[in-house]
Structure formats: structure tokens, C-alpha cells
Amino acid sequence: MSKSFYAYGVHLLTATGAVFAMLALLAAVNHSWSMMFLWLVVAFFVDGIDGPLARHFNVKDNAPIYDGVLLDLIIDYLTYVFIPAFALFQSGLFPGWTGWIAIIVITFTSALYFADTRMKTKDNSFSGFPGCWNMVVLVFFAVTPNFWVMLGIIMVLAVAMFMPFKFIHPVRTERWRAVSLPMALAWTFLAGWAAWEQFNPPHFVNIGLIATSWYLICAGIAQQIIPPKSEAAR
Numbered sequence: 124m125s126k127s128f129y130a131y132g133v134h135l136l137t138a139t140g141a142v143f144a145m146l147a148l149l150a151a152v153n154h155s156w157s158m159m160f161l162w163l164v165v166a167f168f169v170d171g172i173d174g175p176l177a178r179h180f181n182v183k184d185n186a187p188i189y190d191g192v193l194l195d196l197i198i199d200y201l202t203y204v205f206i207p208a209f210a211l212f213q214s215g216l217f218p219g220w221t222g223w224i225a226i227i228v229i230t231f232t233s234a235l236y237f238a239d240t241r242m243k244t245k246d247n248s249f250s251g252f253p254g255c256w257n258m259v260v261l262v263f264f265a266v267t268p269n270f271w272v273m274l275g276i277i278m279v280l281a282v283a284m285f286m287p288f289k290f291i292h293p294v295r296t297e298r299w300r301a302v303s304l305p306m307a308l309a310w311t312f313l314a315g316w317a318a319w320e321q322f323n324p325p326h327f328v329n330i331g332l333i334a335t336s337w338y339l340i341c342a343g344i345a346q347q348i349i350p351p352k353s354e355a356a357r
Contacts, residue, residue: 126180127185130182130185130186131182131186131189133173133176133182133186134189134191134194136172136173137173137177137191137195138194139169140166140169140173140195140198140201140202141197141198141201143162143163143165143166143169144162144163144166144201144202146162147160147162147166147202148206151210151213154214156210156214156318157319157320157321157322159206159210160261160264160317160318161315163206163207163261164311164314164315167257167311170195170199170202171293171294171307171311173195174295175294177191199237199254200233200254202257203255203256204229204230204233204234204237204254204257206257207229207259208226208230208256208260209226210260210264211225211260211263212225212226214264216267216270216273217270217273217274218270221270224274228278229256229277229281232254232284233254233284236251236253236254236284236285246298247292247296247297248289248290248291248296248346249289249290249291249292249343250287250288250289251286251287251288251290252284252290252340253290253292254284258310258314258336258339259276259277259280259336261314261317261332262333262336264322265314265317265322265324265329265332266332266333288343289343289344290340290342290344291339291342291343291346293306293339294307296343299342299346302338302342303342306339309331309335310332313328313331316328317329
């Protein structure tokens with residue numbers, strides 16, 4: 124089969140994320156939070172594999188009719204931002220006006236960030252927090268911290284979207300990838316486990332979610348502080 128056949132197949136795979144987003148939204152409307160997050164975890168997994176496939180089959184040249192980057196951004200906004208924000212508001216985790224503040228901050232800042240042409244760094248990391256609110260909200264559902272703690276985390280991460288802090292891409296950032304990729308896979312597995320257990324999993328699952336989340340959030344900033352071995356040796 125031709126290269127174009129496989130390249131367009133990658134676009135079709137990416138587009139399934141829109142279907143998973145709709146299924147997640149339907150679950151959220153019915154307050155079926157576990158099912159909603161299971162669909163979002165599936166979408167997260169697809170988002171993790173379609174990029175490497177797109178580069179392998181060179182979709183930009185072999186399937187030029189569709190803009191894979193734009194397609195990916197549209198689906199990412201739905202699955203990473205819009206649906207998690209909706210779930211956060213409808214879940215009752217935030218009382219009164221705090222819920223309005225949370226969803227306004229999340230959706231507004233993320234819309235600006237997703238349109239920022241400076242989003243990616245030279246080492247294929249993200250400049251600023253990359254709007255992965257699906258991960259943040261899932262941990263909120265699993266751990267259920269005090270709403271002031273959650274609101275504080277949202278505010279800090281919203282500001283971090285526009286600060287010169289680096290956040291790794293577990294697949295594309297080469298430095299520490301041997302650790303980062305297993306961490307991302309572990310997070311995905313633990314997130315699916317927590318959702319499957321109606322957010323009442325064994326205690327070690329929540330500990331694992333918190334630990335892997337902290338690594339994924341802090342690894343890029345740590346790389347900015349710790350120079351690579353080649354530079355440190357000079």
C-alpha cells in the first residue's frame with residue numbers, strides 16, 4: 124500500500140479523538156464521571172501515539188489535504204480543556220462562585236495558550252503549562268482535596284501557562300525520555316484504574332497518580348535548572 128494510504132490513516136486515527144470527546148461529554152452530562160474519564164483516558168492514549176505515527180509516515184507530505192496540527196489542537200482543546208472544565212463545574216467539587224472562577228480561568232487561558240505560536244521549545248517540550256487540565260481534574264476527582272487547594276492549583280497552573288517554564292512532552296522530549304515515557308504510561312494506567320474503580324481505588328493508586336503527576340509537571344523545570352551532562356562537563 125502507498126505511503127499516502129497510511130498517512131491518511133493516521134489522520135483518521137487522530138479524528139477518533141473527536142468521537143471519544145463526544146462520548147466523554149455524553150457521560151459527563153449524565154454525571155457518569157468514571158465513564159467520562161475512561162473515554163478521556165482513551166483519547167489521551169490516542170493522542171500519545173498519533174504524533175509518532177504522523178512523523179513516521181510523514182503526513183505533512185503524504186497526506187497534505189488535512190492539517191494534522193490543527194486537527195490535533197481542536198481535539199486537544201475538547202479533551203484536555205473543555206470537557207474536564209465542564210465536569211469540574213458540574214461535579215460539585217467547587218461550591219458557588221468558586222466553580223465559575225475555575226471554569227472561566229481554565230477555558231479562557233487555555234484558548235489563548237493553544238493559539239500561542241511560541242508553545243513549543245527547541246527540544247520539543249512545551250513553553251508554559253500545556254493546558255493538560257484533563258490530568259489535573261482527574262487527580263482532583265481521585266484525591267478530592269479541599270476546594271481552596273484545588274482553586275489555588277488552578278490559578279498557579281493558569282499563570283504558569285504564560286511563564287518561561289518548560290514542561291516536557293513525554294514522547295518528544297528526548298532528555299530523560301527513558302524515565303518520562305514510563306511515567307506517562309504509568310499515569311495513564313493509574314488514571315484508568317482510578318476511573319474504573321469509581322474514584323475509590325486502593326490508596327496506592329492515588330499515591331501513584333500524585334507522584335507521576337508531580338514528575339510530569341516538574342521534570343521540565345528541573346531540566347532548566349540542571350544542565351545536561353555535556354554542558355556540566357565544560
